[in-house]
Amino acid sequence: MVFVGVLGVGRAIRSMVGDEPSPYMQPWWWIWAGISVCLVLFAGIMSGLTLGLMSLGLVDLEVLQQSGSDEEKRQATRIMPVVQKQHELLVTLLLCNAAAMEALPIFLDDMFNEVVAVLLSVTFVLAFGEVIPQAVCSRHGLAIGADMIWLVKILMVICWPISYPVGKILDHLLGHNDSALFRxxxxxxxxxxxxxxxxxxxxxxxxxxxxxxxxxxxTEKTAMDSMTPIESTFSLDVHSKLDWEVLGKIMARGHSRVPVYEGSPRNLIGVLLVKSLLTVRAEAEIPVSAVSIRRIPRVPSDMPLYDILNEFQKGGSHMAAVTKPKTKKKNAHANDLNGDDKPETTDTNAEADLERGVSDQLHEYESKLFEENGDDFDDLSDGEVLGIITMEDVMEELLQEEIVDETDEYIDVHKKVRVAAAAAHHVTRGGSMLVRKVGSLRYPQQMGLSKQGQQAVNKIRQVEKDAREEQLATNGLNGDTLTLPLLNDQ
Structure with a gap:
């Protein structure tokens, strides 16, 4: 209606001034030219805003509000209320753009003949009403949209009788596009x-x-994907002696925690902290059961790694036993812990009595712990142990890289990929625990040994040499000569 009114006023002015030989000298011609330029610019702004504002999703604006620069946060905050009414905004911009496009030929037709009017209309609309505005707004849509948001709000109020009902119909038919989240x-x-x-x-x-x-x-990976199989795990029997040989193996492995089992490696009962062995004397050969053994948590093999990481973060333990999911048998477990299946021991052996006493204390502790936390821990005898998972295993899956320290022998236990340093050490290592025990006899002449003693030491050295050659030939034994400098001279 506005354009029609302006056109009527222009034609009235033209009739008042009459026909002139040169229309370019008449006022109405310049008024028509100014209106045509304004219509082209207005159509271009509507076209650019349509592309710029409609390409800004709600998720993009929320990201800019939270993590953008101060200017981007201000611009996103100004645009957000308008963009939330996506269909009403779309109808408003398209309606205004169409009105400007349709009104332009009316004025050009009065200024030029039909052919020139069509050519000028297509040229100006294509160049200044579509291509240039959309090219600019596609790169700077946020800034331009924030600066022109006042005009958009005015147009939405003017076009409300048409844009609001049409927008509601589109909302009902197509739904709201509140967020376009990524999978x-x-x-x-x-x-x-x-x-x-x-x-x-x-x-x-x-x-x-x-x-x-x-x-x-x-989230998609489970404990089964990251665990170390029980066959590849270094563990100790609860009844084994902490002598020079066992301590040497523990130090050669370099672990800070060692799983402890009873009877079978799949029957894990706890974990031994290596730092607790600092005060242990190898000459005493005390059993592992006499040392403080911590309870090892158990997790099902299908437990997601995020849940395992959350359990590790609680601080109870950085190592867990991976088991097959199985129905709990609390009653049977309670009976076992009460001593129904305790191993038989004789009273004639004092050392066996000591082991039995420590074992009884361990069973009593486990029984008490199970009664207090029966819902939080799996039954010790429930589920077959498949392997061990540590905090390091979870972090390796998070980093997507293997964490290799100076004591690791394999980069990947499953694929048996050896560490370069471990492979080189495997070729050069040698020695036996027997020679370590008699480290003071490496120099028999200085010790003043007899001829028979020297022959015995030479025989031991020959045994060591044969063992080294056998290791080099088989290339499969796990030596522990990393502890030689620590355990040589007792």
């Missing part, structure tokens, strides 16, 4: 695209993209 696989692909290696200007390094992808995959 897990899409997020991983998006992170990879933003990496420097993709060559698209991303700022994320290789380590950052790897860790993010590992964090997204951690």
């Amino acid at each position: 897990r696989a899409q997020l991983k692909a998006l992170v990879s695209i933003h990496g420097r290696e993709a060559g698209k200007g991303g700022e994320l390094t290789h380590d950052e993209t790897t860790i993010i992808r590992g964090a997204l995959d951690l």
Whole structure:
């Protein structure tokens, strides 16, 4: 109606001034030209805002509000209330753009003949009403939309009788597009695209993209995927002696925690902290059961790694036994802990009496702990132990890389990929525990041994040499000569 009114006023002015030989010298011609320019610019603004505002999703604006610069936060906050009415906004912008496009030929037709009017209309609308505005707003849609938001609000009020009902109909038919969230696989692909290696200007390094992808995959991985099989785990029998040989193996392994079992390696009863052995004397050969043994948590093999990580973060333990899911048998467990299946021992052996006393205390502690936390812990005898999982295993899955320290022999236990340093050490290592026990006899002449003693030491050395050659030939024995400098001279 506004355009029709303006057109009527212009024609009245034209009739008053009459026909002139040169229309370019008449006032009405310049009024028509000014209106045509304004219509082209208005159509261009509506076209650019349609692309700029409608391309800004609610998720994009929320991200800018939380993590953008101060200017971006201000702009996103101004745009958010308008963009939330997506269909009403779309109808308003398209309605105004269509009105300007349809009114332009009316004025051009009075200024030029039909052919020139059509050519000028198509040229100006295409160049200044579509291409240039959309090209600019596609790159700077947020800034332009924030600066022109006042005009959009005015137009939404003017077009409300048409845009509001049409927008509601579109909402009912198409639904609200409140958020366009990415799926897990899409997020991983998006992170990879933003990496420097993709060559698209991303700022994320290789380590950052790897860790993010590992964090997204951690939910889908279970304890079975990251555990160390029980066959590849170094563990100790609860009744074994802490002599020089056992302590040497513990030190050679370099672990801070060693699982403890009773009878079979799959019957884990706890974990031994290596630091608790600092005051243990190898000459005493005390049993493992006499040392403080901590209870080892048990997790089912199908437990997600995130849940295991949460359990580790509670501080109870950084090692857990992975078991097959199985129905609990609390009554049977209570009977076992009460001593129904205790191993038989004789009273004639004092050392056996000591082991039995410590074992009874251990069973009593486990029984009390189970009664207090029966719902939090799995039955010790419930479920077959498949392997061991540690905090390091979970972190390796998160980092997507193997964590190798100076004591590791394999990079990947499952694939038997050896560490380069461990492979070199495996070739050069040698020696036996027998020679360590008689380390003071390495120099028999200095010790003043007899001829028979020297012959005995030489025989021991020959045995050591044969054992070293056998190790080099088989290339499969696990030596422990890392402890030689510590255990040589007792």
